[in-house]
Amino acid sequence: MQKISSKVKAEITAIYDTLRGAERKAADYVLLHPQEAALHSIITESAGRAGCSEATFVRLAQKLGYNGYAQLKQMLLPAEAAFEPETLLPYGDIGRGEDSQAVLCSVFHAAARALDDTLDLLDRKVYEESLSYITRAGKILSAGAGDAYTAAYSAYLKFSRIGLRAVCPADFDVQIMEASGMKRGDVLLLISHSGSTRTLCQVAETAKAKKARIITVTNYPLSPLAKLSDCVIRTAAFTKNPCNETVAKRIPELCIIEALYISILQGREEKYAKMLAAANEELRKNKF
Structure with missing residues (x-):
């Protein structure tokens, strides 16, 4: 081929x-x-x-x-033709009875490929625009469904730690409630691999009606959520797992959130670094 x-x-x-x-x-x-x-x-x-x-x-x-x-x-053509052994293809190609080494290789290589492809595909202008919206937001509502919620919650933890006003309710009714109270300039950050989750689309429609900015991290740029968004940060995690829930889908999302967080800290405004230092000092009290 x-x-x-x-x-x-x-x-x-x-x-x-x-x-x-x-x-x-x-x-x-x-x-x-x-x-x-x-x-x-x-x-x-x-x-x-x-x-x-x-x-x-x-x-x-x-x-x-x-x-x-x-x-x-x-x-169309790659810069260099790398050999890809069949054993390194994602999870759907692991049959019953495979040894642990084959499983380890498949999981790690799927995640590594998703990261490489996402970095290659990522639009830097969209990333910078998203960063600008987040740093200027009065409030940041992050949301995800299923295991995407863990990525959304990571964004909430990081942004809160540096003094940004962020919320991340797990309950759909509370997500809608928070979205209904948003204002112009606020940011709704959505994490959705498929971009087709009905509840998140309803949250996005509610926030959009309030003139909030919508940033979606998704694998599918023509999905319903993407069409509702001001910024679409694309991931590129394509796996063959029949359950459709793989860590390879979430790692690029988490890395994008981490990059946004670090970009804010590395920016010109020193207040974020000072807030982080103060938070870390308090958190040390919870360590032996």
Whole structure:
């Protein structure tokens, strides 16, 4: 199978479920024949082989964030072709009876790949804009459902520790209540791998009606939550776990939150570092 850039593969996978029939044909052709598409075909040839129109390839490229198909072609191939053993593929490829070493390798490599792909895909302008909204917010409401709540709660702990006014209720009714009390300039920080959680969409709609800024950390940039958001910070964790709950999904989210927290501390305003020092001093009283 031909090697494709992990960045482009992640971008296509993130929007694949939203593509229409002809667009899927174009995406399938790019995924299966990246070298042919990048090096040997003009758009007319690619369209003919994929069984769709040239305009479909242009639409696909634009949905992926490129100016056109020519720019997409330039990004199709990886900088270097790394060998990926089948044993390192994510969890769905671990069969019954596998030894502990195979399990360890699969879990750790899935998480490492998700981090690498997320860093490669992350839009720095969106990150900086999100950072600006958070530092200027009167209140930060962070929210997540299921195990995404742990990532949302991490944001609450870190932001509170440096003096930002943050809340992170676990109960949906309380999330809605907090969102209904938001004001212009407040920030709703949502953590959702799928971007399709109904309750979080309701919280986002409530906050949006109050003119709050909405930042969503999600794997899917065309998801319902993403469409409601001012800023979408993308992750790129694609695993084959049948239960769909893997640590590889959450580690990039936690790293994004950590990066935002450190960026605030490293900023020009010294008050955040002073608040952290004061909080740490109090926390030491709870240690032996």
